Amino acid sequence: xxxxxxxxxxxxxxxxxxxxxxxxxxxxxxxxxxxxxxxxxxxxxxxxxxxxxxxxxxxxxxxxxxxxxxxxxxxxxxxxxxxxxxxxxxxxxxxxxxxxxxxxxxxxxxxxxxxxxxxxxxxxxxxxxxxxxxxxxxxxxxxxxxxxxxxxxxxxxxxxxxxxxxxxxxxxxxxxxxxxxxxxxxxxxxxxxxxxxxxxxxxxxxxxxxxxxxxxxxxxxxxxxxxxxxxxxxxxxxxxxxxxxxxxxxxxxxxxxxxxxxxxxxxxxxxxxxxxxxxxxxxxxxxxxxxxxxxxxxxxxxxxxxxxxxxxxxxxxxxxxxxx
Amino acid sequence: xxxxxxxxxxxxxxxxxxxxxxxxxxxxxxxxxxxxxxxxxxxxxxxxxxxxxxxxxxxxxxxxxxxxxxxxxxxxxxxxxxxxxxxxxxxxxxxxxxxxxxxxxxxxxxxxxxxxxxxxxxxxxxxxxxxxxxxxxxxxxxxxxxxxxxxxxxxxxxxxxxxxxxxxxxxxxxxxxxxxxxxxxxxxxxxxxxxxxxxxxxxxxxxxxxxxxxxxxxxxxxxxxxxxxxxxxxxxxxxxxxxxxxxxxxxxxxxxxxxxxxxxxxxxxxxxxxxxxxxxxxxxxxxxxxxxxxxxxxxxxxxxxxxxxxxxxxxxxxxxxxxx
Numbered sequence: 001x002x003x004x005x006x007x008x009x010x011x012x013x014x015x016x017x018x019x020x021x022x023x024x025x026x027x028x029x030x031x032x033x034x035x036x037x038x039x040x041x042x043x044x045x046x047x048x049x050x051x052x053x054x055x056x057x058x059x060x061x062x063x064x065x066x067x068x069x070x071x072x073x074x075x076x077x078x079x080x081x082x083x084x085x086x087x088x089x090x091x092x093x094x095x096x097x098x099x100x101x102x103x104x105x106x107x108x109x110x111x112x113x114x115x116x117x118x119x120x121x122x123x124x125x126x127x128x129x130x131x132x133x134x135x136x137x138x139x140x141x142x143x144x145x146x147x148x149x150x151x152x153x154x155x156x157x158x159x160x161x162x163x164x165x166x167x168x169x170x171x172x173x174x175x176x177x178x179x180x181x182x183x184x185x186x187x188x189x190x191x192x193x194x195x196x197x198x199x200x201x202x203x204x205x206x207x208x209x210x211x212x213x214x215x216x217x218x219x220x221x222x223x224x225x226x227x228x229x230x231x232x233x234x235x236x237x238x239x240x241x242x243x244x245x246x247x248x249x250x251x252x253x254x255x256x257x258x259x260x261x262x263x264x265x266x267x268x269x270x271x272x273x274x275x276x277x278x279x280x281x282x283x284x285x286x287x288x289x290x291x292x293x294x295x296x297x298x299x300x301x302x303x304x305x306x307x308x309x310x311x312x313x314x315x316x317x318x319x320x321x322x323x324x
Numbered sequence: 325x326x327x328x329x330x331x332x333x334x335x336x337x338x339x340x341x342x343x344x345x346x347x348x349x350x351x352x353x354x355x356x357x358x359x360x361x362x363x364x365x366x367x368x369x370x371x372x373x374x375x376x377x378x379x380x381x382x383x384x385x386x387x388x389x390x391x392x393x394x395x396x397x398x399x400x401x402x403x404x405x406x407x408x409x410x411x412x413x414x415x416x417x418x419x420x421x422x423x424x425x426x427x428x429x430x431x432x433x434x435x436x437x438x439x440x441x442x443x444x445x446x447x448x449x450x451x452x453x454x455x456x457x458x459x460x461x462x463x464x465x466x467x468x469x470x471x472x473x474x475x476x477x478x479x480x481x482x483x484x485x486x487x488x489x490x491x492x493x494x495x496x497x498x499x500x501x502x503x504x505x506x507x508x509x510x511x512x513x514x515x516x517x518x519x520x521x522x523x524x525x526x527x528x529x530x531x532x533x534x535x536x537x538x539x540x541x542x543x544x545x546x547x548x549x550x551x552x553x554x555x556x557x558x559x560x561x562x563x564x565x566x567x568x569x570x571x572x573x574x575x576x577x578x579x580x581x582x583x584x585x586x587x588x589x590x591x592x593x594x595x596x597x598x599x600x601x602x603x604x605x606x607x608x609x610x611x612x613x614x615x616x617x618x619x620x621x622x623x624x625x626x627x628x629x630x631x632x633x634x635x636x637x638x639x640x641x642x643x644x645x646x647x648x
């Protein structure tokens with residue numbers, strides 16, 4: 001098959017994935033064109049997933065790799081309070097990759113793109129020693145609704161949009177057989193393979209002046225809350241870690257403390273928010289009414305710096321591409 | 325060194341590279357924000373460069389790899405008639421890469437970014453088996469000034485913004501010692517290592533209603549003019565191939581026909597334009613006055629399909645990631 005034929009197949013998959021109303025000129029020219037909203041700021045984020053570093057093919061099918069990569073990229077827009085508009089996709093692949101495997105990457109990311117109303121408007125293809133998927137997403141947000149990491153104040157309540165650790169539990173279940181009940185195993189697998197970026201939740205928080213800071217939990221609560229606290233020039237205290245029930249079971253079977261397992265669990269893509277203390281009860285009530293699940297209180301921002309859990313400083317260890 | 329320390333060094337290099345007036349929020353949050361122009365369309369393009377596929381470290385220093393990658397990405401904006409605004413940079417690198425080598429990639433791309441008034445507003449870093457650099461650029465263009473590949477008509481004159489083949493000549497000179505005179509060798513090396521995207525020229529053509537189609541010559545005239553002709557549903561005849569004098573010398577020393585050498589030479593990043601025949605003399609006179617060098621007539625668009633050179637069909641062979 002020639003590159004032109006493969007590109008035609010990719011375009012067909014992507015064209016079927018949505019409406020593309022905002023795209024004035026899509027795939028096939030030197031650049032794609034769109035009409036930005038006049039009343040919004042534009043937002044952009046780039047996310048890279050490399051085989052052998054972020055995933056292996058034994059861990060999940062390539063369709064899930066595509067879906068997760070698009071989900072991770074869109075989650076960064078959700079965390080700014082932005083709505084997605086379009087994406088570009090650069091895929092590098094080893095010479096021996098079957099064309100249908102490549103197309104599976106696009107099928108997966110197109111599935112997430114359709115659900116999130118993202119048009120894939122361009123990209124690039126190349127050979128490379130390892131499958132490498134780089135997705136850039138563009139979105140838009142009203143200037144008054146922008147939520148950064150740096151707006152938190154001492155005294156703000158910290159909360160997350162859902163219990164943590166399910167995707168990490170799903171990952172452990174792909175690595176070894178564990179006697180977890182079926183329903184929990186299914187939930188963990190779903191979290192690993194098809195987790196949804198929290199776009200509606202991001203929009204909800206973006207519209208509230210009482211939400212002072214927001215980011216997504218992609219590297220684990222310990223690391224990401226640390227980032228929010230640092231950016232806001234605050235300390236943070238974790239009072240309770242909301243552990244997903246599948247994560248609790250898996251951690252227990254592995255002989256790990258469930259809270260610690262969930263603290264270090266990334267890629268759940270829940271949002272972490274800081275909320276003015278006097279408004280927390282009101283915001284969390286409205287959240288529960290809107291999303292039919294509770295907003296989970298995690299802790300507080302305070303004066304100073306550093307992260308505390310169970311009364312002791314919490315090491316923010318996590319994946320580091322330079323010390324790996 | 326930790327990832328955070330490396331990111332701080334990268335930010336310093338990028339911060340020094342420009343004014344960033346248009347960027348409302350840069351590197352360091354989940355997404356970067358900017359204020360798009362109210363009167364323009366936004367444009368986006370993604371370009372990937374992989375070690376061992378697009379470049380080798382013996383071919384050129386990593387600083388040039390960065391500079392060329394940014395130049396190639398910005399050239400796609402030039403070819404739409406767009407002005408650049410910002411870029412994101414995803415860099416994957418092998419474990420044993422020295423930090424200073426990585427920073428060299430950013431030093432090179434920052435140099436090109438400064439010259440082209442592009443702010444690097446975000447990106448990603450990861451380990452990978454081969455150095456892989458993915459750059460996404462965003463620009464903007466007045467709706468009335470957009471030039472696509474598909475606007476050409478039978479009868480239009482085809483021209484390029486400069487002689488072709490210098491970068492390919494430079495590449496050959498990195499591979500083998502050839503008895504080329506010093507001035508030509510320097511020009512070829514300059515074309516390979518520091519070629520400039522034709523932003524001013526793209527803007528000039530974008531403002532002219534007599535320019536019907538445009539793209540950049542990144543894969544060689546044979547392939548790229550073929551793309552313009554196909555997209556415009558036209559045939560194309562190449563009457564003369566403007567060969568860079570360094571390319572002529574190198575091709576002759578290699579025993580190749582200079583015109584054929586230049587036809588297959590990519591990465592010069594000259595622009596290819598289609599111009600209404602009655603306006604060609606006027607446009608080329610204005611071009612010469614503005615840029616102090618001639619607009620070079622290459623051939624014509626005609627009815628039908630396919631590419632003709634010297635009275636015979638021209639095979640559009642070129643790099644294909646799937647048949648490579």
